[in-house]
Structures are given as C-alpha cells and as structure tokens.
Amino acid sequence: MERRVFGVETEFGLAHHGQGRRGLAPDEAARYLFRPVIDWGRSSNVFIPNGSRLYLDVGSHPEYATAECDDLLDLIASDRAGELIMHDLGQRAEAAMGADGLPGSVYLLKNNIDSQGNSYGSHENYLIPRTTHFRRLSTVLLPFLVTRQIIAGAGRIVPATEDAPAHYAFSQRADHMWEGISSATTRSRPIINTRDEPHADASVHRRLHVIVGDSNMSETTQLVRFGATDLVLRMIEAGQPLGDHELENPISAIRHISHDLSGRATVRTRDGKRVTAVDVQAALLEKARRFVARHGAHHDRVEQVLDLWGRAVEAVATGDHSLIDREIDWAIKKRLIDEVAARSGLDLGAPRLDQIDFAYHDIHPERGLFHLLVRRGRAERLLDDARLRRAITDPPATTRAVVRGRFLSAARAHGVGHTVDWVHHKLVDRPLEAVMVKDPFVTEDPRIETLLARLGGELLELNPAEREAQSVPLALSERYVRTQPAAPPEPPLV
Ligand SMILES: Nc1ncnc2c1ncn2[C@@H]1O[C@H](COP(=O)(O)OP(=O)(O)OP(=O)(O)O)[C@@H](O)[C@H]1O
Numbered sequence: 001m002e003r004r005v006f007g008v009e010t011e012f013g014l015a016h017h018g019q020g021r022r023g024l025a026p027d028e029a030a031r032y033l034f035r036p037v038i039d040w041g042r043s044s045n046v047f048i049p050n051g052s053r054l055y056l057d058v059g060s061h062p063e064y065a066t067a068e069c070d071d072l073l074d075l076i077a078s079d080r081a082g083e084l085i086m087h088d089l090g091q092r093a094e095a096a097m098g099a100d101g102l103p104g105s106v107y108l109l110k111n112n113i114d115s116q117g118n119s120y121g122s123h124e125n126y127l128i129p130r131t132t133h134f135r136r137l138s139t140v141l142l143p144f145l146v147t148r149q150i151i152a153g154a155g156r157i158v159p160a161t162e163d164a165p166a167h168y169a170f171s172q173r174a175d176h177m178w179e180g181i182s183s184a185t186t187r188s189r190p191i192i193n194t195r196d197e198p199h200a201d202a203s204v205h206r207r208l209h210v211i212v213g214d215s216n217m218s219e220t221t222q223l224v225r226f227g228a229t230d231l232v233l234r235m236i237e238a239g240q241p242l243g244d245h246e247l248e249n250p251i252s253a254i255r256h257i258s259h260d261l262s263g264r265a266t267v268r269t270r271d272g273k274r275v276t277a278v279d280v281q282a283a284l285l286e287k288a289r290r291f292v293a294r295h296g297a298h299h300d301r302v303e304q305v306l307d308l309w310g311r312a313v314e315a316v317a318t319g320d321h322s323l324i325d326r327e328i329d330w331a332i333k334k335r336l337i338d339e340v341a342a343r344s345g346l347d348l349g350a351p352r353l354d355q356i357d358f359a360y361h362d363i364h365p366e367r368g369l370f371h372l373l374v375r376r377g378r379a380e381r382l383l384d385d386a387r388l389r390r391a392i393t394d395p396p397a398t399t400r401a402v403v404r405g406r407f408l409s410a411a412r413a414h415g416v417g418h419t420v421d422w423v424h425h426k427l428v429d430r431p432l433e434a435v436m437v438k439d440p441f442v443t444e445d446p447r448i449e450t451l452l453a454r455l456g457g458e459l460l461e462l463n464p465a466e467r468e469a470q471s472v473p474l475a476l477s478e479r480y481v482r483t484q485p486a487a488p489p490e491p492p493l494v
C-alpha cells in the first residue's frame with residue numbers, strides 16, 4: 001500500500017494510594033478519572049476533538065485509541081497525547097478525591113501488567129489490502145511478531161517461581177498471549193486478531209488488529225515497532241519472497257524467547273528447523289534493507305527505522321546492550337534497574353527493583369522514571385512538547401480524523417445532539433442524513449459541510465490560548481463558538 005492507516009489503542013493501569021488511609025479501589029478511582037469525560041460527552045465512551053476515542057470499559061483500565069494516522073510521527077504524537085490527556089484527567093481526579101475527603105495520589109501506568117499479574121493491552125491497527133494472503137500472515141508476520149519483542153519489548157522483572165529465579169524478560173505481554181491467529185474476541189488474546197471490522201471499505205481493505213505488543217514509553221521504540229511492522233507488511237503486500245519461519249508453536253515460542261535475554265533460545269519451525277529470535281529478525285531486516293534499496297524509502301524515517309532495528313538485533317546478538325540503551329524500552333529500563341541493583345547490592349527479586357519497574361511506566365511527567373531519564377539525557381525523544389500539545393487538540397492533518405474532529409466540534413458548538421464513530425457522523429434529529437466516511441484518507445467531505453450548514457449560525461474558531469483558558473481538560477476544550485444566533489433550522493427530513 002502506498003499509504004497506510006495506523007492506529008494504536010492503549011489501556012492504562014490505574015491505582016490510587018490514599019494518604020494516611022487505604023486508597024480507592026481501581027473501579028472507584030476510574031469513576032473519578034472519567035467524571036470530566038462523562039460531564040462533557042454524557043458517556044464513558046466518547047470521540048474527542050482530536051479525532052481519538054476515550055473509553056472506560058467495565059473494570060478499571062481506561063483506554064485511549066489514537067485517531068487514524070498515516071504518518072508514523074503523527075501516530076506517536078497522537079499516542080503520546082493520549083498519555084498527557086490521561087495525566088490531566090488523573091490530576092483532576094486527585095483534586096476531586098481530595099475535595100471529597102479522600103486525599104492521596106492517582107497513578108496511571110502505561111505498562112501491561114498490574115501488581116496482581118493482570119494483563120492489559122496495547123493494540124495496533126494496520127490498514128491492509130483485502131487481497132493480502134492470509135497464509136503469509138502466519139508464515140511471515142506471525143514469526144515476526146513473536147520475535148519483535150527483542151527490538152520493541154518494554155522489559156520486565158519476572159518474579160521468582162519454584163522453577164526459576166527472578167530474572168529480566170524482554171516482554172510484558174508475552175506470557176499473556178494464548179493464541180496465534182484468531183477471529184475470536186480480544187479476550188482470548190490472539191497475537192493477530194482477524195475479527196473483520198475494517199472501519200473502511202470492506203471490499204478493498206482489512207484492518208489488521210495486532211494484540212501482542214507491549215506498551216512503549218519510548219518514542220524511538222515506538223518508531224521501530226510500528227516502522228518495522230509496516231516494512232514487513234509492505235514486503236508481504238509486494239509479494240516479496242521472505243523465507244518461511246512459520247513456527248510450530250507460536251505461543252510457547254513467544255514465552256521462551258521473552259525469558260532468554262541472550263537471544264540464543266531456539267524455537268522450532270514447522271519444517272523442523274531450530275531458529276533464534278535473532279535469526280528471524282536479522283533475516284527480515286536484511287530483506288527489508290534490500291527491499292528499500294530496490295524500491296526506495298516510502299517515508300523520511302525509513303533509514304532511522306532500519307538503523308535502530310539493526311542495532312537492536314546486534315545488541316541482543318552480541319550482548320552489548322549499550323547499542324540501544326537510550327532508545328529501546330527494555331534496554332533503557334534494564335540499565336536503570338541494573339545500576340540500582342549494583343549500587344544497593346540487591347538481587348532482581350528485591351521489592352525495590354519491582355517498584356522501579358513499575359515507576360518507569362508512570363505517565364506522570366515529573367514522577368515517572370522514564371521521563372526522569374529523558375530529562376537526564378539517558379533516553380531519546382523524537383517529538384517536542386509543542387507537537388505533543390497540538391496533538392491533544394488537533395487531529396492528524398492527513399486522515400478522516402479531520403472530518404470527525406470538525407463534525408463533532410461543530411455539532412457541539414451548535415448545541416445539537418450527535419453521534420460519531422470511526423466511520424459514521426450523525427445528527428440525532430436528522431438520522432436519515434447520516435454520513436458514512438469509509439475512506440480513511442479523506443480530509444474533507446462536502447456532505448458533512450452540507451449537513452452542518454443546515455444548522456445555521458456562524459462558527460468562530462478559537463485560538464490555542466482561548467482553548468487553554470477553558471476550565472475543562474484541554475483535550476475536551478471547545479474548538480468553536482457560535483457567533484450568531486441560529487437561523488430557524490430547516491426542518492429535518494423526518
Ligand atoms: N481503517 C482503519 N484501518 C486501520 N486502523 C483504523 C482504521 N480505522 C480506525 N483505525 C484505528 O483503529 C483503532 C480502533 O480502536 P477501537 O478501540 O475503537 O477499536 P476496537 O479495538 O475494534 O474496539 P474495542 O476496543 O471496542 O474492542 C483506532 O486506533 C483507530 O485509529
């Protein structure tokens with residue numbers, strides 16, 4: 001595909017630590033967290049002006065799904081904006097709890113395992129042509145995803161069991177995946193979910209739903225995670241021969257690989273060979289390099305993706321983690337844990353190191369250890385604060401998220417009931433005029449403008465300072481005000 005749509009959904013861990021008393025249970029804390037969202041949108045499942053979705057399912061893992069992006073940096077910016085939005089909600093929840101006589105601290109973690117061992121996800125979405133052969137997803141993409149943890153894992157201290165001492169693993173999610181490819185619900189945790197909900201023209205496209213990834217704190221790790229996956233998909237789509245690494249048992253392989261930091265653990269392929277994660281990644285990387293040399297780079301970060309992908313594979317193969325310990329989450333975090341362990345004479349089973357593991361994923365910009373490492377120059381960034389701040393309010397400029405953001409912001413300014421999802425745009429009073437935007441690459445739609453024009457009145461767009469000054473979370477700030485009273489509206493069709 002020349003242009004691809006990407007989206008990533010992140011579920012956050014949530015905890016409340018009470019001051020001088022027990023903290024709130026996570027579901028109660030979640031209710032506080034989403035109070036401004038419900039006040040704003042009358043629901044705990046809303047699309048917001050930047051085109052993304054905020055969602056609180058039953059349970060207590062608030063979710064943010066980025067708007068559709070067709071550019072990797074937009075995707076990373078939108079995902080990082082999600083963290084800032086959650087942090088803003090967290091600070092407000094903390095204040096509201098305090099006002100209700102429940103002082104304490106709200107913790108929001110962008111990781112995948114809570115202290116009870118429950119797992120929650122970071123789901124990737126890739127638009128692919130419907131013609132992509134399913135078989136190649138299992139022979140090429142699945143082995144790529146099973147081994148991708150060595151280049152994009154978030155790392156984790158695994159507590160001691162009867163069989164093994166405490167140790168450091170590549171991945172947070174690996175031990176929590178149960179199937180290879182399946183169309184079952186995401187609850188059964190297939191690595192690739194084939195549920196057919198393309199949010200696009202179903203005769204042309206599929207939405208590939210990848211459940212296996214770890215949530216990343218590091219922007220550079222995200223770049224290699226999404227960028228390498230996109231390159232592998234491009235090669236599959238181009239019909240490029242990529243060898244066959246189909247695994248005999250992807251689920252035992254993903255666990256086995258995660259727990260062996262030497263990268264030398266072997267797993268069996270369907271045709272009886274034994275391969276390591278390094279073998280699989282190095283082979284696909286080499287193919288990708290040749291593919292790019294032949295076809296050219298399709299975006300301006302391709303070289304950076306290939307370079308970092310290469311260094312990550314080399315770091316694991318040689319054990320020289322310093323090649324990536326400012327850019328890849330598992331290595332950034334491991335370096336910190338190793339230093340504290342050495343300085344304090346602790347072994348990996350020590351509770352203090354466990355706390356560091358969690359605190360790395362704390363999204364609080366001052367308290368979170370990943371952010372501290374960035375400030376100390378020990379972790380790289382790709383995007384500046386201004387870009388992240390824009391992504392809180394503005395949709396990515398090159399996809400239909402622009403249309404969604406415009407529609408819902410305008411409908412709000414007009415004070416009319418409306419519903420939207422990834423594809424649909426509807427005014428409650430005019431259900432027959434609902435507009436479906438199936439093409440995720442369009443950025444304007446005359447039917448939407450016609451529909452909005454029927455509401456009469458002029459809208460004035462507020463500038464960033466005016467949006468900041470509103471008393472709601474910035475992500476929920478109004479984009480327009482109406483400057484004239486509405487003309488008597490045209491009667492709806494029904
Ligand atoms: N046509 C598309 N192709 C690829 N990704 C898309 C497309 N349309 C939307 N997306 C992305 O897919 C993600 C959908 O997130 P959402 O959480 O709503 O979906 P879901 O996982 O199917 O639903 P749920 O979480 O309720 O199970 C978003 O990140 C969005 O940007």
Ligand SMILES: [Mg+2]
Pocket residue numbers: 009063065123
């Ligand atoms: Mg989702």
